[in-house]
Amino acid sequence: MPPFPTLDELLATAKVVSLPMRVKFRGITERETLLFRGPAGWGEFCPFPEYGDAEAARWLAAAVEAAWQGFPPPLRDTIPVNATVPAVPAARVPEVLERFGRVDAVKVKVAERGQELADDVARVTAVRDALPDAAIRVDANAGWDVPQAVEALGRLSAVGLEYAEQPVPQIEGLAEVRRRLVQQGTPVLIAADESVRKEDDPLKVARAGAADLIVVKVAPLGGVRRALDIVAQAGLPAVVSSALDTSVGIRAGLALAAALPELPYACGLGTVRLFASDITQDPLVPDDGAIRVREAVADEGLLERYAAPAERREWWLDRLRRVHALLEA
Ligand SMILES: O=C(O)CCC(=O)C1=CC=C[C@@H](O)[C@@H]1C(=O)O
Numbered sequence: 001m002p003p004f005p006t007l008d009e010l011l012a013t014a015k016v017v018s019l020p021m022r023v024k025f026r027g028i029t030e031r032e033t034l035l036f037r038g039p040a041g042w043g044e045f046c047p048f049p050e051y052g053d054a055e056a057a058r059w060l061a062a063a064v065e066a067a068w069q070g071f072p073p074p075l076r077d078t079i080p081v082n083a084t085v086p087a088v089p090a091a092r093v094p095e096v097l098e099r100f101g102r103v104d105a106v107k108v109k110v111a112e113r114g115q116e117l118a119d120d121v122a123r124v125t126a127v128r129d130a131l132p133d134a135a136i137r138v139d140a141n142a143g144w145d146v147p148q149a150v151e152a153l154g155r156l157s158a159v160g161l162e163y164a165e166q167p168v169p170q171i172e173g174l175a176e177v178r179r180r181l182v183q184q185g186t187p188v189l190i191a192a193d194e195s196v197r198k199e200d201d202p203l204k205v206a207r208a209g210a211a212d213l214i215v216v217k218v219a220p221l222g223g224v225r226r227a228l229d230i231v232a233q234a235g236l237p238a239v240v241s242s243a244l245d246t247s248v249g250i251r252a253g254l255a256l257a258a259a260l261p262e263l264p265y266a267c268g269l270g271t272v273r274l275f276a277s278d279i280t281q282d283p284l285v286p287d288d289g290a291i292r293v294r295e296a297v298a299d300e301g302l303l304e305r306y307a308a309p310a311e312r313r314e315w316w317l318d319r320l321r322r323v324h325a326l327l328e329a
């Protein structure tokens with residue numbers, strides 16, 4: 001493994017961009033990200049602004065892996081992906097889906113703050129109406145408590161759900177939702193996302209038997225190799241998903257999906273379609289429901305065009321300095 005790059009090596013090529021989103025996602029309308037280039041290619045460092053430095057350190061480890069080490073050998077060359085439908089009004093569903101082209105799976109955001117269960121039912125039903133045969137999964141981002149999750153999934157399962165991602169915040173809660181849904185006669189598979197990427201121990205949820213599958217993201221888990229190791233130890237099916245990154249981050253997600261021994265589900269890696277622009281001339285977006293595994297090379301002109309304002313650039317470079325110091329310590 002090459003030695004960990006110095007701060008100066010990272011700063012030498014660091015670019016900070018701010019990319020407009022087509023649809024608001026996770027409350028975000030502009031996605032800021034820092035990119036740098038190393039001997040193995042481009043790396044992306046884009047922890048969400050509210051994340052602390054300790055959490056951001058794993059994101060930097062992942063970006064350095066991409067740029068200085070490269071990826072393990074792929075076992076497959078195309079990765080099936082889902083369309084991602086943010087918490088939009090049901091009437092906007094066709095327009096969002098259209099951007100993804102043909103897909104066999106759709107992930108729908110639910111339990112958005114300020115919305116009602118009726119909004120979720122309408123949105124998921126609109127997806128089902130548009131795509132009668134697609135696999136539909138929902139992602140609540142821990143937005144429900146246990147009784148709300150049981151009620152909501154009881155209702156939503158009427159349209160046919162592939163699985164529900166992180167319905168409630170805690171591992172014990174996930175286990176409880178699973179139990180109650182079985183009791184209620186509407187078993188829905190439970191996927192853990194935040195309970196993998198935000199726990200100190202990403203394997204706790206698997207050991208607790210609280211989920212049927214896990215969602216794995218390269219950046220929050222600290223790189224492709226670490227994520228592969230987590231999946232192997234968890235012993236559960238895994239879905240690779242994005243961190244709302246540019247094609248450079250998606251490239252790392254594709255590398256993980258391509259290297260997993262089994263890939264039973266479509267991956268949440270189609271999110272470049274939610275952006276109004278990307279930083280490469282060959283964006284890693286789905287074509288006929290899948291993305292072909294390939295390199296993502298940032299384009300100088302696009303990096304320039306979407307360069308973040310000076311004050312935001314300084315904010316990101318300061319963060320890079322602090323987080324780099326943490327990793328060196
Ligand atoms: O999985 C997908 O279809 C898209 C990626 C996605 O949903 C997410 C990306 C980035 C941040 C998260 O809030 C969110 C998720 O919770 O899975």
Ligand SMILES: [Mg+2]
Nearest residue numbers: 139141165193
């Ligand atoms: Mg999720």
